[in-house]
Amino acid sequence: MSFFDRKKKDSPDTGNYEQNNMAPYQGSQFQPEFNNDPQQFQQQQQPQSQAESYSQGPEMPGYYYEEQEVPEADNADDWQYTEQNLQDVLEQTDSLKSKLRHELLAERSYSNHVLRSSGVDDTDMRDNAAAKIKTINDSLRKWFKTDEMANEIFLDPNRNYFIFTDHLTDDPDHHVEQMWKQINQTLAEKNLIANAISVSYDDHANQTWVDYQNDGMANNSAYLLNMYNDLQDRNNNVPITPAEVPFEEDYHVEHMGDNKDQIFNADSEMIMEVSRDNDQNLQIIRHYKKSKLLSRDIFDVNGVISATQFYDHHDPNKVVRENFYRQDGTLVMIKSYTEEEPLIQLFTSGNVLINTFESDDELIVWWLKHQALRQVSATIFVSIDSKYYKELLNLRKAGFEIIPVVMTQDQNAKSISELLNGTDKITAVFAGSDKVNGYLNKNAKIKMDISTLSDIETPVYKQ
Numbered sequence: 001m002s003f004f005d006r007k008k009k010d011s012p013d014t015g016n017y018e019q020n021n022m023a024p025y026q027g028s029q030f031q032p033e034f035n036n037d038p039q040q041f042q043q044q045q046q047p048q049s050q051a052e053s054y055s056q057g058p059e060m061p062g063y064y065y066e067e068q069e070v071p072e073a074d075n076a077d078d079w080q081y082t083e084q085n086l087q088d089v090l091e092q093t094d095s096l097k098s099k100l101r102h103e104l105l106a107e108r109s110y111s112n113h114v115l116r117s118s119g120v121d122d123t124d125m126r127d128n129a130a131a132k133i134k135t136i137n138d139s140l141r142k143w144f145k146t147d148e149m150a151n152e153i154f155l156d157p158n159r160n161y162f163i164f165t166d167h168l169t170d171d172p173d174h175h176v177e178q179m180w181k182q183i184n185q186t187l188a189e190k191n192l193i194a195n196a197i198s199v200s201y202d203d204h205a206n207q208t209w210v211d212y213q214n215d216g217m218a219n220n221s222a223y224l225l226n227m228y229n230d231l232q233d234r235n236n237n238v239p240i241t242p243a244e245v246p247f248e249e250d251y252h253v254e255h256m257g258d259n260k261d262q263i264f265n266a267d268s269e270m271i272m273e274v275s276r277d278n279d280q281n282l283q284i285i286r287h288y289k290k291s292k293l294l295s296r297d298i299f300d301v302n303g304v305i306s307a308t309q310f311y312d313h314h315d316p317n318k319v320v321r322e323n324f325y326r327q328d329g330t331l332v333m334i335k336s337y338t339e340e341e342p343l344i345q346l347f348t349s350g351n352v353l354i355n356t357f358e359s360d361d362e363l364i365v366w367w368l369k370h371q372a373l374r375q376v377s378a379t380i381f382v383s384i385d386s387k388y389y390k391e392l393l394n395l396r397k398a399g400f401e402i403i404p405v406v407m408t409q410d411q412n413a414k415s416i417s418e419l420l421n422g423t424d425k426i427t428a429v430f431a432g433s434d435k436v437n438g439y440l441n442k443n444a445k446i447k448m449d450i451s452t453l454s455d456i457e458t459p460v461y462k463q
Contacts (some may be wrong), residue, residue, distance in 0.1 A: 108136045109151035150450035153428045164382040167200040170208045180217040180455035193219045197225040199364050201302050233326045242303035276456050360392040369398050384415045407432030422446035
């Protein structure tokens with residue numbers, strides 16, 4: 001029996017060529033039968049071995065397999081572009097989910113507002129609002145796995161909005177600037193305007209406010225309410241008369257510079273030192289007696305007397321009293337820093353006492369409630385860092401809405417803790433970012449509306 005016949009017999013999978021209707025290829029070096037001569041067998045097998053040395057594919061009797069070159073990818077870096085595209089899609093998904101969350105919570109907040117404000121007889125309105133809340137909650141659970149999250153703040157277009165600041169600084173730091181711009185952007189998206197309230201004595205407040213408007217920190221149609229300007233009637237168009245330096249015949253003047261003069265009496269004793277601004281308007285007059293500073297007159301930008309400070313006879317650095325005047329020169333307020341008098345006394349233009357206050361906080365609350373925002377449906381945004389934040393919360397009893405603003409988690413820790421624990425009974429808060437919003441949502445022990453202020457594009461400055 002030949003070798004080929006033995007292999008066919010040993011292998012169950014090997015069949016007869018004729019049985020499988022397969023005729024051998026005429027040019028093949030394989031034949032159906034072999035002689036028993038070993039030398040002939042080796043000669044017959046040698047060409048096949050050479051063919052097999054090149055074969056990389058399945059062996060088939062009578063066929064040669066030529067090795068083919070493996071084609072290279074058109075672009076070996078295609079995976080990097082795909083990965084970047086996937087990253088872009090994920091970021092877009094996160095952005096869309098954040099947008100959807102804000103929109104759902106804003107709509108739920110409005111629906112809750114409808115439920116609170118509609119009468120018990122408005123059955124259809126209440127039913128529609130309740131049905132909408134249910135639909136919104138279903139969507140929240142679908143996309144965010146829960147509907148237990150704070151609502152967005154509902155901004156009523158029928159209210160007046162104000163940003164409260166202790167002092168309108170002419171050089172705000174980055175966080176203050178961001179807060180002003182983000183609040184204004186948030187209201188602008190709802191076609192609302194944020195006016196401003198400042199409560200410090202500031203002769204340049206109006207000019208600073210114009211700078212805020214020019215720098216995009218305030219709407220051009222918004223206005224500023226400064227407590228001192230209001231009490232002193234500076235916001236009213238009243239006739240003004242610039243002050244003059246008191247002078248007697250035996251006085252003489254020595255010029256100390258372009259904007260400063262010293263005035264001496266007949267005994268060559270300095271009794272006044274006069275400072276002027278670059279426009280030569282009176283700025284400050286210091287009064288002396290026997291070389292001791294008695295008082296200091298302060299003039300506004302128009303050269304009109306605005307305030308007088310009186311100094312301790314034994315300590316020239318200690319102010320014991322301040323008088324504030326209206327534009328017509330009448331006394332409006334006295335602030336006393338001695339134990340003999342109340343801290344603050346307020347007078348009518350006829351010099352009749354209106355009220356007394358033991359602190360600036362009391363005066364600010366009284367002014368907002370009884371004068372600046374009287375008969376105004378006002379919502380006041382105030383930084384949780386404000387010196388007067390706690391006092392402003394008392395205005396809620398008079399119908400004012402106070403909304404604290406938390407720009408970062410590391411701000412006033414005590415006030416944030418009391419806000420989250422419900423000590424201050426806050427019902428709404430603005431967060432400076434989604435990160436702060438998440439922190440407040442996670443740690444709040446009470447239910448309150450939380451909105452993230454609209455983001456603003458940070459300008460890129462060329463080096």
